[in-house]
Amino acid sequence: MSNSAELFITRLPHVFGGISGRRDRTPFSVVGVPLDMTSSFRPGYRQAPLSVRIAAQNLEYYSMRFDVDVEDFLYVDEGDVVLPQDSVLKAVEVVKTVAEYLFSSGRVPVFIGGEHTLTAGATRAAADVFGRSMCVLVFDAHADLRAEYSGTKYSHACVISRLLDFLSRDNIYLVGTRAMSKYEYEKLKNTGMRYLTSRSIKKFGIKHAASSLLDYINTCGKIYLSVDVDVFDPAYAPGVATPEPDGVTPTEFFEILYEIINNKFVALDVVEVTPPYDLSAITSMLAAKVIIEFMAGLYTHAATNRI
Ligand SMILES: [Mn+2]
Numbered sequence: 001m002s003n004s005a006e007l008f009i010t011r012l013p014h015v016f017g018g019i020s021g022r023r024d025r026t027p028f029s030v031v032g033v034p035l036d037m038t039s040s041f042r043p044g045y046r047q048a049p050l051s052v053r054i055a056a057q058n059l060e061y062y063s064m065r066f067d068v069d070v071e072d073f074l075y076v077d078e079g080d081v082v083l084p085q086d087s088v089l090k091a092v093e094v095v096k097t098v099a100e101y102l103f104s105s106g107r108v109p110v111f112i113g114g115e116h117t118l119t120a121g122a123t124r125a126a127a128d129v130f131g132r133s134m135c136v137l138v139f140d141a142h143a144d145l146r147a148e149y150s151g152t153k154y155s156h157a158c159v160i161s162r163l164l165d166f167l168s169r170d171n172i173y174l175v176g177t178r179a180m181s182k183y184e185y186e187k188l189k190n191t192g193m194r195y196l197t198s199r200s201i202k203k204f205g206i207k208h209a210a211s212s213l214l215d216y217i218n219t220c221g222k223i224y225l226s227v228d229v230d231v232f233d234p235a236y237a238p239g240v241a242t243p244e245p246d247g248v249t250p251t252e253f254f255e256i257l258y259e260i261i262n263n264k265f266v267a268l269d270v271v272e273v274t275p276p277y278d279l280s281a282i283t284s285m286l287a288a289k290v291i292i293e294f295m296a297g298l299y300t301h302a303a304t305n306r307i
Contacts, residue, residue, distance in 0.1 A: 007148065009079045009081060009098065010195075011078075011079040012050075012080055016112075016288075018053075019071075020076055021073065021076055023076050026074050028077050030075050030077045031111050033083070033112065033118045035083055035088075036114065036155050038088060038154065038294025040149065040241075042242070044276040045271075045274055051278070052270070055281055055285045055288040056291065058285070059285065065297075066299075068296045070299070076107075078102075081197060090119060091152055092118070095118045096124050099125035100128060108174055108265075108268075109194070110291055112287070115241070115272060119159050119269055120159055122224070122267065122269060123136050123167070126166065126224045127171075134171065134173050135217070135220035135222070135225060136171060137213070137224070138160065138172065139225075139253065140175075141179050141231050141247055142179065144161070144184075145180065146184060151208050152285070170194075172193055173196075173216050174195035175209070175213070175231070176196070176197075176201065178199065198231075199233060201252055206268070213256065214259070214260055220264060222264055222266045224265075225294070226269050226271075227270045228271050228272045229272050229286065230243060230244055232249070233246065233248065236282070237283045239275060239276075239284065240272050240273060241274050250289070252289075254289075258297065268290075273287050
């Protein structure tokens, strides 16, 4: 990278999957964001970018689902964002600077968190670059709609409130929702934001979920996809900061992704993995798989220009 954003990136000896591609051959830029400041239960997010990079080394790059080989185009692993440690707000601003640079250079960033708070900076950059029709699709067990938590507005528990600071409710869709306080539920109802519970996905199935999401996606310009790994049932993703039972399965997630991904998607973040609680690296493996399938799916659609 070159320009001031370079000041905020450090290259690492470990790259995603042990291999990094050529900038002129791939739109994807993998960036680690080891933000680990506001966990209210189980910390350790700062270890996730490394852990997910190593997990990817042990997964196949050929996607049977999309019939495309990610090895044919790869991605550039840019390294990790160097974050100030004295203020979450400053850290979020640094993420925004890096994201803005990547978006304006035509890259498709794939952020490996780090806590969910990073989404507040990255999506603000996306909204600045892509305009008011940019939508954020958030897979998350939680509504994250608290005004503030543990004394900060920039807690991981408030990230959707921070998105509402600059986006309209119509630009946000929550998927896999199943955990919130009564205050957050009332706020969710009052704002009129769209959401799809994990219960609905189970009850009405993948096709129904995908068609609701596609109806929404048709109203959007560009789409930023944020995957809080706690959207998955803790049986599949135990290594997260705040596990919540009764979640979606990897198959449900990947099938929904298969149905909805198109060339409107401009970024992915995968957040909230906490390796110290990740027995057998099961959660890091799943996070790496989300990244590989996202790149496979988006590349297929970009290549065929199919919407
Ligand atoms: Mn969450």
